[in-house]
Amino acid sequence: MRVDNFVHPDERKVVDERRIKMLKLFSKIATAMCILMYVSYIPQIQANFSGNPVNPLQPLVAMINATLWVGYGWCKTYKDWPIIISNIPGVIFGLVTVVTVYIH
Template identity: 40%
Template sequence: MKKEKFFEMMGWIGTVTAVLMYVFYFPQIENNLAGHKGTFIQPFMAGVNCVLWVSYGLFKEKRDWPVAIANAPGIIFGFAAAFTAL
């Protein structure tokens, strides 16, 4: 396997695992809404971090789709987990 293909495959595997990491905020959001509040700051900062990474991926000269796609769910689920914890 060529080095270039290997790193492309690693990027997409990283994308899938990052998406799953943020989707797994869903149980915390459910617990927050059920009255078992979690912490606010960690998911809030994850949301801020994801906004920065999605912006980086989309606005650089040659778009970095794996980075943008991997972090997009973190914006939604990170902020949802943060604000339902309040």
């Protein structure tokens, strides 16, 4: 027998509201961390421009991954904006990093 069956409906509502607040908080933190992860390519881009090119494999794979996640978030029935917003910088910074490896 499930424990939920013994919880009063009002208490269940409070638990659901807490869960929703927690998910919103996790979504905001995850979005910010994802954006920061991609912004961290700036030193690699600077290294490329200064004549010390980095290996393009990791930024290329990250760009492809971010592109796939943006596509996934965009194609859902209801657009998943946290996924889209957090991965667009990955497409941009990944592309710029890869391009600047070859153009410096």
